[in-house]
Amino acid sequence: MKLVRRLTPSLFLLCLAALWMAAPHARGAIDFKSRILPVFEKKCFDCHGAPREEGGEVKSPRAGLRLDSAKGILRGGEGGAVISPGSPDDSVLFQMVSQRSSHDDFMPKEGDGLGPLEKLYLKKWIAEGAVFDGWIGNEEGLGDASAAPSGSKAKDAGAPGEGAQVAMVPKKTPETTPVPAMKDPPRAMKGTPATVNFQREVLPFLKRSCVDCHRAPYEEGGRVKKPKAGLRFDAARAIIQGSGEGPVLVPGDPDESEMLARVSLPEDDDDFMPPDGDATPLSAAEKEVLKRWIAEGADFGGWVGNEEGLIERLPEAPTSSEPSAAELLAKQVKGASAQDLAAVTATGASITQVAVGNPLLRVEYITGESAVTDADVAKIGAIAGNVTELDLSETGVSDEGLAMLSGFDKLTYLDLHNTAITDVTIDHIQKLGYLEYLNLYGTSVSDASLPKIAKLRKLKAVYLWKTSVTEEGAGKLRQALRDAKISF
Amino acid sequence: MFKKQDELSRRTFMADTARKCLGVSVLPMFASKGIAATGGAANFAPMRPKAAKSVIFLNMSGGMSHLDTFDPKEKKDVMGPNTAIATNADGVRLSQYLPKLAGHADKIAVINSMTTRQGAHRQGQYILHRSYAPRGTIVHPVMGSWVMRLSGKRNSTIPGFVMVGTRDGTSTSGYLGPKFAAVPIGDPHSGIEDSHLPSGVSEDDFDRRLKLAEAMNTRFKKQFDHKKVQGYENLYRDAIQLMKAEDLKAFDINEEPSDVAAEYGESRFGQGCLLARRLIEHDVRYVEVTYGSWDTHYDNFTNVEEKCVVLDEALSALLADLDRRGLLESTVVALGTEFGRTPKIVEHHQMGRDHYPKAFSHIIAGGGIKGGQTYGETDSKGMEVENNPVTPQMFNATIAYALGLPLEQEIYSPSGRPFTISDKAKPVTALF
Numbered sequence: 001m002k003l004v005r006r007l008t009p010s011l012f013l014l015c016l017a018a019l020w021m022a023a024p025h026a027r028g029a030i031d032f033k034s035r036i037l038p039v040f041e042k043k044c045f046d047c048h049g050a051p052r053e054e055g056g057e058v059k060s061p062r063a064g065l066r067l068d069s070a071k072g073i074l075r076g077g078e079g080g081a082v083i084s085p086g087s088p089d090d091s092v093l094f095q096m097v098s099q100r101s102s103h104d105d106f107m108p109k110e111g112d113g114l115g116p117l118e119k120l121y122l123k124k125w126i127a128e129g130a131v132f133d134g135w136i137g138n139e140e141g142l143g144d145a146s147a148a149p150s151g152s153k154a155k156d157a158g159a160p161g162e163g164a165q166v167a168m169v170p171k172k173t174p175e176t177t178p179v180p181a182m183k184d185p186p187r188a189m190k191g192t193p194a195t196v197n198f199q200r201e202v203l204p205f206l207k208r209s210c211v212d213c214h215r216a217p218y219e220e221g222g223r224v225k226k227p228k229a230g231l232r233f234d235a236a237r238a239i240i241q242g243s244g245e246g247p248v249l250v251p252g253d254p255d256e257s258e259m260l261a262r263v264s265l266p267e268d269d270d271d272f273m274p275p276d277g278d279a280t281p282l283s284a285a286e287k288e289v290l291k292r293w294i295a296e297g298a299d300f301g302g303w304v305g306n307e308e309g310l311i312e313r314l315p316e317a318p319t320s321s322e323p324s325a326a327e328l329l330a331k332q333v334k335g336a337s338a339q340d341l342a343a344v345t346a347t348g349a350s351i352t353q354v355a356v357g358n359p360l361l362r363v364e365y366i367t368g369e370s371a372v373t374d375a376d377v378a379k380i381g382a383i384a385g386n387v388t389e390l391d392l393s394e395t396g397v398s399d400e401g402l403a404m405l406s407g408f409d410k411l412t413y414l415d416l417h418n419t420a421i422t423d424v425t426i427d428h429i430q431k432l433g434y435l436e437y438l439n440l441y442g443t444s445v446s447d448a449s450l451p452k453i454a455k456l457r458k459l460k461a462v463y464l465w466k467t468s469v470t471e472e473g474a475g476k477l478r479q480a481l482r483d484a485k486i487s488f
Numbered sequence: 489m490f491k492k493q494d495e496l497s498r499r500t501f502m503a504d505t506a507r508k509c510l511g512v513s514v515l516p517m518f519a520s521k522g523i524a525a526t527g528g529a530a531n532f533a534p535m536r537p538k539a540a541k542s543v544i545f546l547n548m549s550g551g552m553s554h555l556d557t558f559d560p561k562e563k564k565d566v567m568g569p570n571t572a573i574a575t576n577a578d579g580v581r582l583s584q585y586l587p588k589l590a591g592h593a594d595k596i597a598v599i600n601s602m603t604t605r606q607g608a609h610r611q612g613q614y615i616l617h618r619s620y621a622p623r624g625t626i627v628h629p630v631m632g633s634w635v636m637r638l639s640g641k642r643n644s645t646i647p648g649f650v651m652v653g654t655r656d657g658t659s660t661s662g663y664l665g666p667k668f669a670a671v672p673i674g675d676p677h678s679g680i681e682d683s684h685l686p687s688g689v690s691e692d693d694f695d696r697r698l699k700l701a702e703a704m705n706t707r708f709k710k711q712f713d714h715k716k717v718q719g720y721e722n723l724y725r726d727a728i729q730l731m732k733a734e735d736l737k738a739f740d741i742n743e744e745p746s747d748v749a750a751e752y753g754e755s756r757f758g759q760g761c762l763l764a765r766r767l768i769e770h771d772v773r774y775v776e777v778t779y780g781s782w783d784t785h786y787d788n789f790t791n792v793e794e795k796c797v798v799l800d801e802a803l804s805a806l807l808a809d810l811d812r813r814g815l816l817e818s819t820v821v822a823l824g825t826e827f828g829r830t831p832k833i834v835e836h837h838q839m840g841r842d843h844y845p846k847a848f849s850h851i852i853a854g855g856g857i858k859g860g861q862t863y864g865e866t867d868s869k870g871m872e873v874e875n876n877p878v879t880p881q882m883f884n885a886t887i888a889y890a891l892g893l894p895l896e897q898e899i900y901s902p903s904g905r906p907f908t909i910s911d912k913a914k915p916v917t918a919l920f
Contacts, residue, residue, distance in 0.1 A: 437817065487811060
């Protein structure tokens with residue numbers, strides 16, 4: 001009986017996995033390797049990995065807990081088991097990462113906690129029985145499972161030591177669709193015209209199933225009703241803004257969009273939306289439409305919705321009846337690959353999105369600039385198409401290394417102040433037609449470059465303090481670029 | 489009753505001693521190394537593109553007279569010996585005490601419709617910085633701590649929030665905890681105190697000592713596995729990182745060329761502004777520089793004129809210096825005070841002015857703010873706000889908006905109460 005009970009979830013999971021393969025994305029099981037492991041790697045391994053030497057000392061895993069192998073995860077730590085397969089709420093691991101960050105037991109101790117989506121995946125994964133799908137991990141230094149601290153909670157919590165055996169049964173089954181972190185480029189970005197019409201196809205079911213609870217505050221029976229979770233689906237900007245915990249929509253990436261994840265959960269899940277009986281759930285077809293709409297970049301097609309109560313919009317600048325460069329450019333790019341981003345970050349660069357929900361990036365060196373070389377900067381070339389702001393000021397770059405700048409066709413902001421560059425570099429940037437901000441102070445750029453700079457008609461600010469540019473040259477540039485600020 | 493007071497002062501004494509002897513209030517700031525791996529900046533994405541990255545907040549503490557600085561009037565009876573002058577921007581007029589700044593008015597937006605109900609210094613300063621009125625049961629965090637909480641550090645090796653010349657003893661980060669507190673700097677010339685290894689101790693020796701301390705602490709930590717104990721451990725580690733940081737030279741204004749340093753003036757406030765610029769250049773997120781003694785109950789005009797000599801020189805230099813370096817686009821420069829001063833001149837106090845919270849002036853520049861404009865007006869005597877009133881909360885919301893911070897994001901205090909960065913106030917978007 002006990003065996004059956006233990007086997008049932010994994011049998012169920014196998015079925016689920018099969019379903020997943022047949023109809024990918026219907027309502028899939030959580031794939032450990034692509035969904036959970038990366039989170040553990042990023043947020044937990046530092047303290048809960050294999051013992052390692054650091055500075056001549058052996059660092060053992062905190063609280064005796066190792067999360068870098070299936071065995072370790074199931075064995076738990078000094079305090080006993082940390083997961084109770086099938087029951088996230090009884091799993092210490094889930095409790096610790098999901099409580100308030102001010103709580104003493106909050107994990108991780110350092111760095112940012114898990115995001116809402118990561119917590120959701122973790123919860124679902126445990127609920128589904130914590131299947132590792134053949135993953136073993138690093139067993140180095142782990143005795144056999146029976147060596148788990150005796151008298152620990154391990155035994156009462158469904159004997160996870162043995163559970164490991166069960167959970168690892170699917171090991172021999174064919175790879176069950178590991179969902180790669182970076183999926184195929186979304187349709188719209190491959191050049192196919194967007195097909196989902198938001199107002200006609202998406203808005204109707206949002207209104208039917210979501211807006212009742214998620215809308216602008218309103219009065220009912222003398223009380224002001226606020227949108228649940230601070231999330232509103234009654235205005236385009238509100239949807240982009242997301243809930244009190246962060247964005248729910250990542251244009252171009254359905255897998256990272258919580259609004260899709262929530263409606264795609266099993267209906268009896270606590271986090272399923274819309275909650276029990278409150279409204280009609282989305283049909284399979286509607287979920288598919290929602291997914292496609294997100295994949296295509298979440299274009300609202302001019303729909304604004306109810307702006308009441310939202311933070312006021314910036315008044316349109318009188319000259320820009322057309323969309324800003326950043327908005328235009330954002331439509332042309334897809335997200336950079338995680339690999340390329342990691343390669344750039346490895347050079348010490350800091351990469352940030354220019355705005356929430358915008359795939360364009362800002363790349364800069366914030367500390368240790370002087371150690372940055374041409375070779376480091378060359379790595380940024382891999383994400384050239386995504387970079388709209390580039391700050392290489394105070395770095396060791398040279399004209400030679402910056403020849404690659406001609407490929408940064410989305411650049412609006414370029415800061416090269418206090419570098420060794422000369423007029424040669426200006427040759428490389430004279431075709432960057434979107435450039436709005438160009439900072440060259442403290443370089444040996446001279447009057448010879450000014451005619452080339454004058455061709456960059458979108459420039460709003462040029463900084464030439466402490467360069468070889470003469471007063472006369474700066475005057476001419478001012479005449480050529482009347483709307484720009486020329487700082488000399 | 490007396491006993492209670494005794495206890496309080498004893499506690500204050502302990503806290504003060506800890507701060508002075510151990511640098512405790514300095515150190516907790518250097519937290520969160522988790523983001524160091526990404527090269528520095530936290531992965532903060534602003535709510536809109538082209539958002540500003542840093543803030544220099546100039547705190548005119550004591551209550552700056554609006555009529556004698558940014559809201560001069562024609563009427564002689566409220567202006568005393570002072571008069572208004574034109575500036576390089578059509579939309580801005582300044583007091584004659586600010587002649588240099590008149591040459592940079594095209595960079596600033598003046599708000600002449602500030603208004604509050606807090607007429608006492610402590611309460612006024614509290615709401616100016618924290619957007620909430622003081623309560624007995626809770627300490628609200630200041631703007632700098634909010635900014636750190638919502639967007640994190642940019643440069644991971646040095647503090648993200650620095651206060652220069654402040655004397656307020658209240659915890660800056662309040663319920664957000666010491667991780668988000670300001671690093672206080674008393675004298676801009678001395679930088680961060682005790683941030684260097686004592687002479688005669690090599691780095692190796694130092695590391696060995698640390699290991700020894702670590703070994704001795706292990707048992708204690710096991711026995712008292714408490715967040716604060718852990719906090720202090722982190723504090724030491726981060727402090728050590730700081731001692732070795734290359735970026736620490738950001739704090740050393742002695743490295744500045746003498747001609748640039750001279751532009752800011754010799755004053756403490758001027759040098760504080762210079763330090764602020766250096767820190768911003770090294771990607772510190774929030775710097776506050778305090779310039780006190782604006783409480784001109786007595787002899788208002790002599791005192792304000794004197795104070796303005798320093799302010800005029802320092803602020804002009806700061807704006808010009810940020811501008812030529814291309815930093816003004818990404819840096820918000822805000823100047824605020826807790827309240828204004830009475831238009832009515834108190835003659836028997838040698839022409840003094842008293843507290844006046846009903847109407848006063850702030851300025852804001854950079855970070856996407858349109859320069860050369862005046863927002864809001866008072867009547868011809870500077871008594872009542874005529875249009876576009878701006879509260880300290882709205883002013884803070886405007887700074888937060890410039891930084892692209894999520895204004896509606898609720899943060900819960902340990903007691904479970906929700907708070908937002910500027911108490912749900914709306915930003916003044918007309919300024920951008």
